[in-house]
Amino acid sequence: MLIGPVPAARASAEAEAAGPATPPAAAPPAAASPGTAPVTVPALTDWTPRVGTYAFGRGARLVVDPRDREARRVAATLGGDLRAAGHGTVPVVNGGARPGDIVIDVEPARKRSLGREGYEFTAGREVAITGATGTGAFYGTRTLLQLLASGGRIPAGRTVDVPRYAERGVGVCACYIHITPDWLENLVRDMAYNKLNQLLLELKVKSDKHPEANTWGYYTKDEIRRLVALGEKYHVTVIPEINSPGHMDPWIENRPDLQLTDSDGKPQPSRLDVTASEAFAYYTSLIDEYAEVFPAGSWHMGADEYMLGSDFAKYPHILEYARKKYGPDATPQDAFIDFVNRVHDYAATKGKRLRIWNDGLTGDHTVPVRAGTTVEHWLNVRTKPSELIAQGYPLLNASYSLYLVRGGFHMNTESLYEQRWDPRSFEGEKLASADGITGAKISLWPDNGRGDTENEVAAGMYLPLRYIAQTTWGVPGPDATYAGFTARAEAVGHAPGHRDLTRLPVAEGTYTLSDSEGRTDLGDREIRRTADGYATLRSTTGGLCAETRSGRLTLNTPLQPGTPVTEETCDPANTLQRWQLTAVPGGYTLTNAITRMAVHVTEDGRLLQYPTDQKRPAVWRLAPH
Structure with a gap:
């Protein structure tokens, strides 16, 4: 991942609820x-x-x-x-x-x-x-x-x-960078159409219990309820993730009392202090709140990259905690595993099985992870997939080779197809048998949030999604060539009900854009459709394009509500200059393609970006020239 014992063949509870396959053969x-x-x-x-x-x-x-x-x-x-x-x-x-x-x-x-x-x-x-x-x-x-x-x-x-694997999935980090519910609903429909059954979502639900955590990127509970209901209708289980105890900055950047602090007194906004009872209570309160909208029988806590770019030696109180609890031979990593196990036990009281990433299982711990925890293997570390299976942990293949990163690495589906890749091929090890492997998933990550728009991500994942469906349900290579498989995928197309989110609702041309309430106008604008289905707004007088770029950057993206929309030199490659036009009564709203915030007009005529549940989007009248 970036940013970001039960019997080994036993699948996770939510996969069973969605309908697990009969056990796969020893080899495909x-x-x-x-x-x-x-x-x-x-x-x-x-x-x-x-x-x-x-x-x-x-x-x-x-x-x-x-x-x-x-x-x-x-x-x-x-x-x-x-x-x-x-x-x-x-x-x-x-x-x-x-x-x-x-x-x-x-x-x-x-x-x-x-x-x-x-x-x-x-x-x-x-x-x-x-x-x-x-x-x-x-x-x-x-x-x-x-x-x-x-x-x-x-x-x-x-x-x-009959499918060969019980877990056939897509993982999406809708964390930090908001992804529209329409896009996620399209994904659910296409997953079901291709017989995939798990959508694993790392995301933030707008919290009633912790309003200080509601920085932008969140989803409202009603949005999640609609998505989960669609998943239930289409037999796609939506499994939530709040990554912890690392990557917690979306939740604790305004809670320094919960942050891990090093020996120099420097707090780490992305790391939860695993030794603090208050931190555990905070995290479990989030589990409780998510349970209000996610009925899935699993809880994904991430548990990856806790010490990324750092070292346990900088946090001596972690070792002190581990030795106090587990004896003089305990390691700092035992404190980390202890936190994972406490979350496992808490989730179990809520009827949920735990899922984690594998990279924290380095072999530097003496305390074992609780039996029954599903491990999603993405990174080659010292503890190999075969060892995890031998220890009885259900194992999902989430290899880095199955990743699509905004503005970064993209899964090479053609190469995987030609290799006849299947879920036995992990990072660092290929297994002879499929026993103990629950399945596989592709993963979508926003490490460079402005690197691709979500419409570009949708186009880029068309074939990867269909290949993971093929290789987890059936055989890896049903066609002699990748071109043959591509033709197969194109022949069946998208699921019924799939919405074309690349359609521009107005014809290209020059328009006068005026705020329907008369507070300001954008003057004459040349509206041009981008290749990914958004619009650029170029001033015919100054030759500049509307953009949002101000404020503190998160993953190279300006995600602070209330930051201004400005005029900048036009650049076709600049995704922050792409806007979604949405037809509404009286005109159109303008939403930035990357930040997913809409243009709001203040009483004194300034243009600011806000989530739609915080400030009402301006409605723009378009008068063609």
Whole structure:
């Protein structure tokens, strides 16, 4: 990560709730030869063709057993998605099927063969989708939607499709740099469409208990509730993370009493003092508050890079704490593990299993991490993945090779595909067996917050997301070439309901921009669409562009509310000069593409940036020339 024992095969609780796979084989099968299998992501590897074609038409119905509540719920979701995909209104009915219908069935007795997420899909005169759980049946409907994306006819055939790994995820650091809820909702839909089941979010929820921590970058609780509800509808578990005891500056920069202080008396705003009871109480109060909006059965505490750029020797009281608690042979690292274990125990009282990153498990500690803690392995340190599995820890592959960093490293999906990378390949070690590996995830990090806009990140992760879906559900290389896999991914496209966030709501041209309340105006502005779907606002008189750049920088980004919007030399590469225009009653609002704060106009006509829940955005009238 940047910025930023149970039986080893046992998956995390939230993966089980989402529908874990049957245990993977000791080694993955060879690359698939789909042959006549229709195109999907993940690919169908055991397709048995039959004679004929299923034809979707106006008379199609979604047929369920009226006593099967799970099947009815799946059918209702599918009906909405069919409508969003342009297939019209398809009714949900009870009773027998007729040609052209889609039958959805949940048969718990088939759990032995289908697991909790697998399904059987049969196409002929009608389509039949069967899962042992609602989750399995839901994934069968994703296959149907993908097959319909290339037309209304599906070749007759049958498949039994079961995932190889229980945890198939995307990690997003929506920390520091705010990412819009619309973007996250698009992500959830696309994840489900490609059969990914975990969204791991490091983020800040606006706190009622600790208002001093509400620096910008937060989400309101209502925003989180909507996202979680969408995840539940689409079988994507949203798991929250507050990274600790390092990287705590978003929470404790205004709480010096909780900060780790070195022997020279210098406080560290990013580090929580693991020896202080007040610090532990503060962190657990955040767990309590997050539990109000995140029902997931896991809690991610990060636990990475606590001593990054520093040394335990600068904090002698940490060693003193460790030896007082664990004896004269204890190490400073034991105090760190002690904090992790106390969080584990607290989370358990709330019904949540703990997740951590691996780099704190250096081998310099004598105290073991609590049994059952899921370890997400991203960095090659002395304690290897095979050792963690042997010790009984569930292990997720979160390798650095699967990272996309704003303005920095980007996952080389083509190279990984050609290598037939799979979740057994960790940083520093490749394992012969998949036993003990829960799955894998790609990770999105904002280390250079202004390096890419979120629309650029969305474009850059299109193929990585589909590759991690392929290699965690099925085989690593279903097509002979990467070009073949790219064509496969492009054929199925985005999920129904995916919103095009790159569409400019006005035509390019010159407009007079005036504040609808008459406090100021921006004069004549040339509005030009950027390649990533935002707009630049160039003055036709001075030739300068609107930008926000003032204030203290966080990750190279001006994130302080109330800082001014200024006129600067136009630079097409400068992402802080890109603006999102949003249609609202009476005109348009202007939101910076990077800071995600909107332009507010003061009573005396000054232009300042603020989160929309702090100050009302100005509404701008655009009069074309």
